[in-house]
Amino acid sequence: MTDRGGGQGPTRREALAGLGGALLLGCGGPRPAVPRASGGGWGSPDAAVAVALVPTLGFGPPIFDLPGVGGLAPSLARAGHRVHALASADGPALAAGLRALRRAGQRLIGVGHGWGGAELLRAVAAGAPVDALILIATPLGFGGEQRAVQALWARRPADWGALPAPLARRLLTRGLPERVRAPLIAHARVPLASTLDRWRERAAGRPVPVPDEGLAALRGFGGPALCVSSPTDALFPPHVCDPAAFGARLATVEHRLVAPVDGASRHFGHLDLVAHPEARSTLDPTFEAWIAAHVPPPDPSPAAGRG
Amino acid sequence: MRVLLSLSIALSTLGCGRWLYPVTERATSVEVLPTGDGWHIALHRFPPAPGAAARRLPVIVCHGVTSNRRNWDLTERLSFPAHLAAQGFDVYVLELRGSGAAGRRPLFGGPPAHYTLDDYATVDVPVAVEAVRARTGAPAVHWVGHSMGGIVMYVYLQRVGGDAIRSVTAVGSPVHVLPQSRTLADAVDLLPLFEVFFDTLPVGLVSEAAAPVAWPSRLPEQHLVWNDQNMDPGAARALAAHGTHAISVGVMQQMAASRDGHLRSADGATDYTEGLAGVRTPIFFVAGNVDHLAPPATLLEGYRRLGAADKRVEIVGPANGYRADYGHVDLVMGRHAPDEVYPVLTEWIVRHD
Numbered sequence: 045m046t047d048r049g050g051g052q053g054p055t056r057r058e059a060l061a062g063l064g065g066a067l068l069l070g071c072g073g074p075r076p077a078v079p080r081a082s083g084g085g086w087g088s089p090d091a092a093v094a095v096a097l098v099p100t101l102g103f104g105p106p107i108f109d110l111p112g113v114g115g116l117a118p119s120l121a122r123a124g125h126r127v128h129a130l131a132s133a134d135g136p137a138l139a140a141g142l143r144a145l146r147r148a149g150q151r152l153i154g155v156g157h158g159w160g161g162a163e164l165l166r167a168v169a170a171g172a173p174v175d176a177l178i179l180i181a182t183p184l185g186f187g188g189e190q191r192a193v194q195a196l197w198a199r200r201p202a203d204w205g206a207l208p209a210p211l212a213r214r215l216l217t218r219g220l221p222e223r224v225r226a227p228l229i230a231h232a233r234v235p236l237a238s239t240l241d242r243w244r245e246r247a248a249g250r251p252v253p254v255p256d257e258g259l260a261a262l263r264g265f266g267g268p269a270l271c272v273s274s275p276t277d278a279l280f281p282p283h284v285c286d287p288a289a290f291g292a293r294l295a296t297v298e299h300r301l302v303a304p305v306d307g308a309s310r311h312f313g314h315l316d317l318v319a320h321p322e323a324r325s326t327l328d329p330t331f332e333a334w335i336a337a338h339v340p341p342p343d344p345s346p347a348a349g350r351g
Numbered sequence: 352m353r354v355l356l357s358l359s360i361a362l363s364t365l366g367c368g369r370w371l372y373p374v375t376e377r378a379t380s381v382e383v384l385p386t387g388d389g390w391h392i393a394l395h396r397f398p399p400a401p402g403a404a405a406r407r408l409p410v411i412v413c414h415g416v417t418s419n420r421r422n423w424d425l426t427e428r429l430s431f432p433a434h435l436a437a438q439g440f441d442v443y444v445l446e447l448r449g450s451g452a453a454g455r456r457p458l459f460g461g462p463p464a465h466y467t468l469d470d471y472a473t474v475d476v477p478v479a480v481e482a483v484r485a486r487t488g489a490p491a492v493h494w495v496g497h498s499m500g501g502i503v504m505y506v507y508l509q510r511v512g513g514d515a516i517r518s519v520t521a522v523g524s525p526v527h528v529l530p531q532s533r534t535l536a537d538a539v540d541l542l543p544l545f546e547v548f549f550d551t552l553p554v555g556l557v558s559e560a561a562a563p564v565a566w567p568s569r570l571p572e573q574h575l576v577w578n579d580q581n582m583d584p585g586a587a588r589a590l591a592a593h594g595t596h597a598i599s600v601g602v603m604q605q606m607a608a609s610r611d612g613h614l615r616s617a618d619g620a621t622d623y624t625e626g627l628a629g630v631r632t633p634i635f636f637v638a639g640n641v642d643h644l645a646p647p648a649t650l651l652e653g654y655r656r657l658g659a660a661d662k663r664v665e666i667v668g669p670a671n672g673y674r675a676d677y678g679h680v681d682l683v684m685g686r687h688a689p690d691e692v693y694p695v696l697t698e699w700i701v702r703h704d
Binding site: 188190191192193214215251252253254275276278281282283286288289291293299300301303304305306307311 | 529531532533534535568571574575612640641643646647648651652654655664666668669670671672676
């Protein structure tokens with residue numbers, strides 16, 4: 045089902061969208077060493093459901109399909125979806141990128157990881173045409189960041205590789221295998237410092253988290269949304285990712301905890317939620333079941349498409 | 352595992368669960384006091400260690416839901432009261448009605464089995480506070496509660512009030528139930544089934560029976576109780592054997608009803624979660640990062656809502672520099688708690704003494 049350099053290549057429109065993503069979104073896009081994470085995407089262009097993945101802070105689209113490892117993108121493609129991976133960008137630019145991806149008669153699901161989810165919510169507020177959202181460890185509020193995050197802010201590294209390894213590990217993972225860590229560092233890193241500045245501005249010295257515009261965007265979205273978070277995620281734990289943590293009960297939004305108490309095979313850190321091999325067996329079936337239940341195939345009648 | 356579970360149940364039937372995992376008493380005295388409505392409370396004293404710095408106010412330490420004094424005092428090392436006493440504090444470990452030395456309800460002729468958080472907070476706690484003040488001559492006390500032991504103080508401060516409480520340390524004490532975990536949500540949903548058969552939930556019996564298989568956690572439900580990787584196996588089993596008690600379904604109903612985001616009085620007239628805005632007593636909210644019974648979000652909400660200017664919140668976990676992930680019970684009984692949690696709690700109490 046995936047397009048890996050042969051067979052079904054990207055459509056012209058998607059190729060343009062990928063190029064647009066690289067130029068407009070301003071984050072350099074995927075590196076050539078990982079051709080599968082190109083603007084062309086994975087899976088059949090004619091799939092009933094398309095998924096747009098947006099990576100977290102300091103990482104680019106290759107995090108969704110690491111060489112020799114795979115990842116969320118090919119996993120979703122194997123489930124029958126068309127999958128695109130976009131570079132994270134600010135909300136309006138991301139909204140433009142999503143509009144370019146949108147095809148008539150095809151559902152579009154926005155999937156954001158961490159900071160990428162926060163930008164995805166800003167894109168939704170800016171009118172991005174998505175039918176459903178999956179928000180992986182996505183903050184809906186800021187403030188009260190724990191001491192490891194404050195140490196990250198204080199150091200303001202150019203990218204994750206510039207951070208002392210013990211602090212990077214504490215912030216990002218509960219134990220990534222070396223076969224995952226090496227390609228992540230080699231292929232998926234992107235500049236980090238300016239994102240950290242934006243994060244700190246949003247937190248604005250608040251002693252505890254308060255809802256941000258992300259929660260307002262989620263409330264205004266009104267469509268189905270799945271939030272997942274892990275209590276061992278040092279960057280964006282459940283107390284900033286669960287709408288209920290801010291007293292918000294949203295009828296169309298579901299939050300799920302990823303932890304052994306709810307049957308997860310292990311504790312997951314921030315990167316582990318998308319890059320750890322066990323995320324494939326723990327999280328991907330959850331995503332697939334949720335999509336099947338909440339994102340029905342589009343009406344085949346010609347007038348039905350929104351795109 | 353099934354064999355072990357069956358064996359443990361058999362041993363429990365013979366009363367062997369406690370015999371298998373013996374514990375010793377460290378309190379120098381215990382006093383059982385009537386509450387005036389047919390129940391009793393118990394106060395276990397840990398006097399200041401000889402030679403320790405003199406402190407101004409005594410400390411009352413209170414257990415959590417379905418628990419007793421062992422919640423805070425299990426072994427020589429796992430004893431926050433002993434830790435405080437070594438720092439010079441006069442410490443009283445409180446057992447609320449129906450728990451531990453406070454006595455069980457007699458089968459016939461006893462007080463009503465149905466009691467609530469309001470009864471704890473408006474009857475038991477005032478008796479304890481006044482008794483400690485009378486015995487020490489102190490104008491006020493510090494209060495340290497684990498889980499429900501903090502919740503009863505949220506209620507006391509709103510229903511009784513006054514100046515008798517100098518500071519509160521609320522460890523894993525949610526301001527309402529927040530079932531982020533589906534396992535917890537399912538357990539809360541099951542409560543009405545138990546209510547059909549019991550007016551008192553026989554938690555102690557079940558826990559003692561399961562003591563031999565209490566560690567490691569093999570069932571998702573066990574992760575609700577603690578992060579087993581942060582528990583010493585022997586301590587976990589001893590706590591299961593000695594540290595749990597039956598509890599009124601009234602308390603459980605009241606807590607379960609708070610899953611809508613508001614802990615209310617038993618008659619529904621008072622919203623204790625909202626009412627925190629009117630509380631001026633300093634409170635230190637302490638949350639474990641993997642505590643699923645009292646997730647950090649509910650402690651952070653308490654901090655946000657509290658009206659007092661003097662307040663603090665701390666999430667205990669690796670992201671804040673701690674060595675382990677902390678669940679509910681291991682916040683006070685975890686293998687690293689004496690080294691990295693007790694000093695943090697003590698620092699707050701000393702600062703307010």
